Amino acid sequence: METLDIKLPQMALLYGLCLLPWLLLWLIGLRLSRDIGVGILRMSIQLALVGIYLKTLFDLNNPWLNGLWILAMLLVADFSILRRAGLKVRYFVLPTFIAIAFSILLSTAYLVILVIQPAHFYDARYIVPLAGMILGNCLQGNVIALERFYSALRKNENEYTTFLMLGATRWEAVRPYFREAVKAAINPTIAGMATMGLVSLPGMMTGQILGGSEPWLAVKYQIAIMICIFTSATLASIINLKLSLAIAFNAFDVLRDEVIEKS
Amino acid sequence: MLPIIRFDQVSVTAHDKTLLAHISFTLFAGDKTVLCGKSGSGKSSVLRTLLGLHPLKSGMVYFQETPLTPASVQNIRSCAAYIGQEPILGADSVREALLLPFQFKIHRGHQPTEDQLIEVLQRLQLPKDILKQNCKRISGGEKQRIALARGLLLGKKLYLLDEVTSALDADSKQVVFDVFSDPQLTVLSVAHDPEWLERCDIVFELEAGRLTEVRRHGNP
Numbered sequence: 001m002e003t004l005d006i007k008l009p010q011m012a013l014l015y016g017l018c019l020l021p022w023l024l025l026w027l028i029g030l031r032l033s034r035d036i037g038v039g040i041l042r043m044s045i046q047l048a049l050v051g052i053y054l055k056t057l058f059d060l061n062n063p064w065l066n067g068l069w070i071l072a073m074l075l076v077a078d079f080s081i082l083r084r085a086g087l088k089v090r091y092f093v094l095p096t097f098i099a100i101a102f103s104i105l106l107s108t109a110y111l112v113i114l115v116i117q118p119a120h121f122y123d124a125r126y127i128v129p130l131a132g133m134i135l136g137n138c139l140q141g142n143v144i145a146l147e148r149f150y151s152a153l154r155k156n157e158n159e160y161t162t163f164l165m166l167g168a169t170r171w172e173a174v175r176p177y178f179r180e181a182v183k184a185a186i187n188p189t190i191a192g193m194a195t196m197g198l199v200s201l202p203g204m205m206t207g208q209i210l211g212g213s214e215p216w217l218a219v220k221y222q223i224a225i226m227i228c229i230f231t232s233a234t235l236a237s238i239i240n241l242k243l244s245l246a247i248a249f250n251a252f253d254v255l256r257d258e259v260i261e262k263s
Numbered sequence: 264m265l266p267i268i269r270f271d272q273v274s275v276t277a278h279d280k281t282l283l284a285h286i287s288f289t290l291f292a293g294d295k296t297v298l299c300g301k302s303g304s305g306k307s308s309v310l311r312t313l314l315g316l317h318p319l320k321s322g323m324v325y326f327q328e329t330p331l332t333p334a335s336v337q338n339i340r341s342c343a344a345y346i347g348q349e350p351i352l353g354a355d356s357v358r359e360a361l362l363l364p365f366q367f368k369i370h371r372g373h374q375p376t377e378d379q380l381i382e383v384l385q386r387l388q389l390p391k392d393i394l395k396q397n398c399k400r401i402s403g404g405e406k407q408r409i410a411l412a413r414g415l416l417l418g419k420k421l422y423l424l425d426e427v428t429s430a431l432d433a434d435s436k437q438v439v440f441d442v443f444s445d446p447q448l449t450v451l452s453v454a455h456d457p458e459w460l461e462r463c464d465i466v467f468e469l470e471a472g473r474l475t476e477v478r479r480h481g482n483p
Contacts, residue, residue: 162350165314165340165343165344166364166370166417167340167417168364168367169337169368252318252336253336
């Protein structure tokens with residue numbers, strides 16, 4: 001079953017649909033024309049570029065090029081996680097990279113090599129979109145984990161110090177905040193799994209169905225990707241937080257001010 | 264007798280501000296000491312520095328004649344009880360707060376019995392049903408006595424007290440005075456309370472991070 005193409009005039013028609021919300025926003029006095037215009041333009045250009053490079057990757061299907069692409073995605077995610085979590089990139093770039101690279105590579109390799117089993121494990125059609133989807137979700141989890149952990153620690157500095165004074169080691173003293181941060185990081189994924197299919201149809205499944213796949217096959221892929229997202233988000237959050245502890249504290253177990261980005 | 268605490272020309276700065284400048288003093292086991300001075304004179308910084316919470320710019324702090332280093336800091340932290348103006352109990356109920364330190368590896372296996380819990384509460388004139396109460400619902404004075412009870416249960420001999428009598432009524436204050444009259448307990452405190460000052464045998468006067476005067480009087 002072929003997916004119907006959207007021709008250029010129809011694409012133009014699609015953009016025309018945006019005029020309706022724009023008009024409504026204008027009528028209620030919200031002057032967002034510039035933001036809407038920039039948003040739509042950026043989305044279109046970015047996705048057009050994605051289309052070009054994905055096409056190139058799929059055509060070449062070179063294991064090194066595919067690997068290089070995953071490496072680039074990991075690096076971008078690494079910087080993005082730290083900026084959004086309010087931590088200084090130069091201190092945490094390595095632990096975050098190790099955490100996300102290990103988790104993404106493990107879950108993607110597990111899914112592709114053991115579960116899907118394509119002719120070539122490096123097949124761009126599988127590893128690039130799957131690693132991208134897992135990484136995207138893992139990124140959100142890591143931002144929440146790091147942000148929650150370090151803001152809780154700063155907010156509860158006196159409590160943390162009290163634990164140290166009562167004889168706790170650094171790990172024992174940070175453990176309550178560590179648990180809360182990991183819980184906050186994986187809760188959206190767990191909640192997403194619990195309501196999947198009831199509240200909305202997941203994007204990947206919808207895409208596959210529109211692409212001509214049988215619903216059952218799309219369901220199986222959706223389950224596979226959700227399990228990998230859950231696994232990698234949990235692993236990456238825990239590894240990332242644990243590795244960051246060695247950098248964020250001085251030798252006397254005091255949180256170093258200089259590792260946190262000034263807000 | 265070896266000193267229990269020794270500050271040797273200790274200077275501490277934080278964010279380019281001098282907190283302590285060339286502070287030197289020595290405390291022996293059983294000394295009851297109080298740090299006095301205006302707000303910002305560095306009284307609390309002395310306590311925090313002793314606990315390794317401020318990096319030293321110069322000089323050295325010794326605990327039981329061992330220099331304070333990352334490797335030895337756990338020793339003073341596990342030997343000293345720090346009790347602040349509004350102590351943090353770190354648990355929901357009073358019972359959990361009292362038992363909290365016994366979850367940590369260093370104190371595991373030394374959990375007090377029910378009788379020991381009640382005995383320490385009685386010593387501090389706290390009713391035994393306070394054990395069931397939520398820590399958020401007890402007064403500042405009760406919190407201070409619970410923090411003190413925790414120190415006593417841990418068998419601590421060194422007490423670092425920051426305005427510990429500020430939230431106590433006359434009776435509770437007397438109870439705290441009685442506890443610290445034990446000659447085995449060493450006290451380094453921050454206080455303004457004249458009654459407390461009178462009961463301490465050494466008074467350190469601080470001004471802008473400098474030790475300006477040391478007064479010694481009779482034992483409490």
